[in-house]
Amino acid sequence: MIVDSLEEQLRKRGFEVETVRIPLSSRWFELLEQTVALRCLDLTESSGQRIDRLITIRYPAYAIPHPNKINWFIHHHRTAYDLYGTEYHDMPNSPEALKIRQMIIHSDTLYLKEAKKTYTISEVLVERLRKFNHIEADGVVYQPLPDASPFHEGASGNYFLYTARLTPVKRQTIAIEAMRYTRSDFKLMLVGPPDAEWYGNDLRALAEKHGVAHKVQFVGWVDEHTKAELTANAFAALYVSYQEDGYGYSSLEAFHSSKAVLTLSDSGGTNELIEHGFNGLILEPTARALADGMEALWADKKRTIEMGKNGLQTLKTRHINWDYVIERLTE
Amino acid sequence: MKIAWLTPFSRKSAIGQYSAIILRELTRHVEVTVFAPDLEDTQDAWWPDCDLRFIPSLKRETILAELATFDICVYNLGNYLPFHRDIYELSAQKPGIVILHDLVMHHMFAHYYLNYDGLHVTRYTHAMTYSHGQPGAALAAEIVAGAQFWDTSLMLEYNMAKWATHGSYGVIVHSAFAKHTIEQFSNAPIAHLRFPTTPLLGESGNSTTPMLDDEKRIHLITFGNIIVNKQVIKVIEAIGDSSYLRSHVKYHVVGSISPDYETHLNIALKEYHLTHEVELLGYQPDEVLHGLLAAADIVINLRDPHFGESSWSLLEAMSLGKPTIVWKHGFYDEFPDETVAKVYSQQELQATLERLCQSAENRQQIGQAAVAYARQMFNTERYCRAFLDFVQKVRYNQPVLALTDTVSAILLEMDADSSVSMLLDPVLQELSALLDTPVNDLSADSQPHQQSAVPRYTPIATPLPTLSLQNRLAETRYYYRRFPKDIAPYLSPISRQTRIVKSTKAGGLYNIMRQLLWQLRLDQTMERVLGVRLILTLRFFLSYPNVSDLYVFSTRTAPGQARRS
């Protein structure tokens, strides 16, 4: 999606853009051949027209050689990096796999360094590049919403909004459980379709089980316009996923709608956006702490509205807009 | 077609003379530009009127940019660093055809890595390992520690020709011996071309040179750089041991000799009482030398041990119709028995000398056979035709080698090695499948899907076999692993600009000290002050070897002996 948005935004500003999508395998034993293939591609010119710039987004695209390459780095091949050795890695413990891992890190470093500039979409990635590849990124260029125009500030309603796919890693479970401990009469609104139908049902059952079904609203999938309205009139927003690389789009949607955002300390990328007490809260990853946080905001409406405005301000100070992105990438 | 021809071109260089002979004929068919590393202007050039560039006056980048505009670059390499350093370095940056004039290139590389601009033990060891495996590495260690093998047959065995020709698209040699040696490791096309015509062909007759008018003796001559393996000492011994020879011959030794060796020979002459019968004439200009040659009755052109060379001087002697005595091995044994007199022992040498001195008919027989053979075999036109055919073959195979080298460079960049050979196999297989162009492969045992139709185009030259490509891939990767800078020609221009080059300088306190001592030239000072023996012990810590030792060969070892420390 980031690729489509980027293409659109570049076109809007008068650039001639062509998106190159290479079919890729993530099987560890095919990575070597694949990288050789990418190094063989010539994207310096097309039919006599020079290609002035190459913007690469993720592994292994940055392997493609070009004299004017810019990396807008969104992730490594994580199973060779931070997920290596955890339950998520897919490489066996053989000498070959070990060597492949070392080769990936080695050649990634080489190819990333070929670029004129390397930007990432979060501080987390800057740190990872530093740690694993000993590369100092040229800066963070946050990923804006594909289209921020529908989002606006509305009234300060009586529900906390959490927009995300219903799936374990997004932890709607904690939000539902938190509603057990809340006493005030605000609600929890969950917007987003379930990844799997049975999971959606599980969540409903969870709400029933805790006796909070009357306080939790399952909205399901909605179109952009409806989502913008729901966001505009929320009291505040939640984003409580587990260790995500970036912030969720819904955090941005909340800020664009001048709403404060509550997140948990282990949510990952969202933590970069939020300054506790300024434009939102960063809470302990427990249902009770989340409940306390929600109550605290509910108790001080004025402050919450101010925090919402600060959220909108954050978008400016962090340059989370396409003008900035394009400016950096086409410098 | 435009050819870049890199060669020493001053009158001090025999290869320069060879180049001038070839190019006069070659430029009748193709455009040639000469790049000379030993000239700053046309003065002293073998052929001043050709299209000539002077390497010392040009920046390396300029030369490389210009070389890129030629259809093929030809690098003349010989075992002498001052003339061939630039050419070697350029051949590594821009692959082309190497004409290897000396099979043994060890002296040049020892000079290059151990004496020229500091001590690069790692590079020297790597070059030896690449060329000769673990035994090469072991010998390199011994040499670095002070062993002197420069005039022994170890040089032939550890010739480093593989290093001289690495990465090239084609190799030309002038003897079957050299071709056979290079075939053992080369993955590029090789051609054995016979020498061109020497200007001396057919000139004969006795010129009246005062020096030779002497008691109707039989005049023997040995000429060229007088080095140990030319075995002048053996000739002296043969004359000394034979009363017949003593009273019937005059032996002229013409060519530069190191002072040490000259002393050594003079001692031998005194011992044998041959100071009248043998004269060491030192270096003589060509006109004088040619006069002496013309007037001589027998030419003695021994090499023992031989270094795989193709002797231009033998060619000159044969072209003049002179019976020549040679040692029976290598290049010299490739001539028919009736055209040269071959000996393989001291007794044979003496007996052959006596026989030839006694029979003018015998001498004439061999001499005539020699000139007839020379006329037939050593033909500049034929050389050029064969050369141009070879260039076609090389150019036809160049895309294949170039792509293999590119893939090697990519794999090296990724730090691939043999531990992932299972994962490299698919790459090698696809590369081989792509580049292995069978010619009319309709044999019964080929897979149906491999059977191509009769190709619409007939290949203009023989494609390389697959095994060559795989070898090249493996070896190029091994070579380039150590010296990332050298893979520059094979990377895309983009990669080349932005490569992270690992430093290859030797590290560690030990090597730093060595470098320092070399800088101070302590070895030479101490030699003068402390004498020879102590130096051999201290050599371990100091720069090694001395240039003087390399090329004019040390007299500290008894000739023919291999000494191991």
Place this chain on the structure above:
Amino acid sequence: MKVIVLNAQLPFVRGGAEVLADSLMEQLIEQGHQAELVRIPFKWYPAETILKHLLACRLLKLNAAEPDLVIALKFPVYAMPFPNKKIWLLHQFRQVYDLWGTPYQDVPDTPEGQRIRDIIVHADNIHLREARALYTISKNVADRLKKYNDITVDGVLYPPLPHSEIFQTGEQGNYFFYPSRLTRSKRQSIAIEAMRFVKSNFKLVLAGKPDNDAYGAELQALIARYGLQNRVKMLGWISDQEKADWMTKAYGVLFLPFDEDYGYVTLEAFHAHKPLIVFKDSGATDEMVTHGVNGLILDPTPEALAEGMETLWANKKRTLSMGEAAYATLDERNIRWSYVLEHLLS
């Protein structure tokens, strides 16, 4: 079924191959399949780059999305390995085949170039045979495969016209219509010159943008020179709908390129029930046109063209029935998507 449509990608260039790939995608999705368009970048100069891209195609993997079928359209992507690979060939890398020896060969005629050529031919011989089925878009392309690679294709699948619904039949107007980019190889100049010899009062309408301004000016000058301003109309660039409208009311359609593999103009004319005039050296168009039945195949001269147009003009009834025969050709040659998909997906 999960299908991958595989095309070569020349950044910033959109031509017939891209149109075909998009049409195929549309049709597959309409039929309820999960289709994805995969494009691999390709650059053919300097010649060594061809080999690198060819190698890249052999090393890249298509299995990540676990497709059931891969349909490849062009060089070098048809070299990509896949068990269930079918090829619907637009054209080979003609530069090393029928264009070798012409100014368009692109690969230099040096020993190095010849080797690269030989490698490509050898690779094609193997990779084209790897496919489970090999179809081409015209008999012309199939013949070339037989001639140069000794391959007999499994059939010819003519690409149907995308959005054929806009082409309807209409009245017989008073002009002959020739829609195509204005470029030398399309030979609009011969059409203009032909109007000099025309006595009857029909017109010539040209539609299309010139490839470069110089050529456009050249054509205008030609019109002026022979005083044909009232007989020849140049529309410039028009939209597809406008083109369909002009076609509907044309008397007949011209398509006069030099040795082209395929042209949608042919199909557009047929869908509009109009007879098509082509030249003898126009290339694959003679697979579609039978002289006197659904159109005319003429000598590539202005005089012959003028005569041909006059002949049609003289007999309205016959021209009308030729138009019907033209429409029937679509069916005869199976130029419809159902036929194409039937073969590609079987």
